[in-house]
Amino acid sequence: MDNLGLGKVLLVEDDEKLAGLIAHFLTQHGYEVLTVHRGDVALAAFLEFKPKLVVLDLMLPGQSGLHVCREIRAVADTPIVILTAKEDDLDHILGLESGADDYVIKPIKPPVLLARLRALQRRQVPEPAASRGALEFGELSIDRNSREVRLCGAPIELTTMEFELLWLLASAAGKTLSRDDILNRMRGIEFDGLNRSVDVYISKLRGKLKDNPREPACIKTVWGKGYLFNPFAWGL
Numbered sequence: 001m002d003n004l005g006l007g008k009v010l011l012v013e014d015d016e017k018l019a020g021l022i023a024h025f026l027t028q029h030g031y032e033v034l035t036v037h038r039g040d041v042a043l044a045a046f047l048e049f050k051p052k053l054v055v056l057d058l059m060l061p062g063q064s065g066l067h068v069c070r071e072i073r074a075v076a077d078t079p080i081v082i083l084t085a086k087e088d089d090l091d092h093i094l095g096l097e098s099g100a101d102d103y104v105i106k107p108i109k110p111p112v113l114l115a116r117l118r119a120l121q122r123r124q125v126p127e128p129a130a131s132r133g134a135l136e137f138g139e140l141s142i143d144r145n146s147r148e149v150r151l152c153g154a155p156i157e158l159t160t161m162e163f164e165l166l167w168l169l170a171s172a173a174g175k176t177l178s179r180d181d182i183l184n185r186m187r188g189i190e191f192d193g194l195n196r197s198v199d200v201y202i203s204k205l206r207g208k209l210k211d212n213p214r215e216p217a218c219i220k221t222v223w224g225k226g227y228l229f230n231p232f233a234w235g236l
Contacts, residue, residue, distance in 0.1 A: 007052035039063030073099030
């Protein structure tokens with residue numbers, strides 16, 4: 001066993017026998033594997049487990065693999081390898097266009113899958129240590145460890161929920177996050193589909209960060225899509 005400590009893999013596969021085989025093989029070769037068998041629980045497992053790689057079957061109960069792929073890609077750039085029993089080029093194209101990085105056709109040969117995962121890891125750019133705990137955008141600084149936010153050097157008092165929302169938006173700076181994206185990541189916001197809880201929290205954040213509520217430039221509303229944190233709006 002070459003226990004290399006290569007990181008976490010989320011395996012989403014409804015065939016329990018195949019999933020067991022893949023998980024055992026990857027574990028033998030240095031990975032920590034979490035297996036789920038339904039598509040409708042995959043995103044929650046992803047957010048909780050925080051894997052370095054995702055192996056995702058396309059044909060899943062509860063929710064399709066393509067939908068799961070899009071959900072994960074909306075919140076993270078984690079490499080995704082899709083598993084498909086289909087040799088149809090269209091199926092592979094749909095997977096890649098949904099955000100997957102590679103695909104493997106069933107029946108799965110574990111050594112081939114292992115090689116694909118290692119190749120994806122070699123192409124990953126290591127995350128700077130500082131970016132894991134702190135973000136800076138001109139005059140705005142956000143420290144996750146101390147949970148401190150400063151604007152022009154002055155501390156900004158935020159509630160726990162406001163801080164988590166700001167961190168989520170800032171971590172995806174330059175990308176639009178839909179309300180569904182935000183709700184899937186934010187626990188504790190009660191949302192019944194009728195109220196606008198996310199909008200309320202965004203409004204509160206804008207007020208505390210001195211963003212113009214009539215023409216917000218820092219946390220922008222992208223109509224019909226969601227919200228975008230503007231990394232260039234905070235001065236230099």
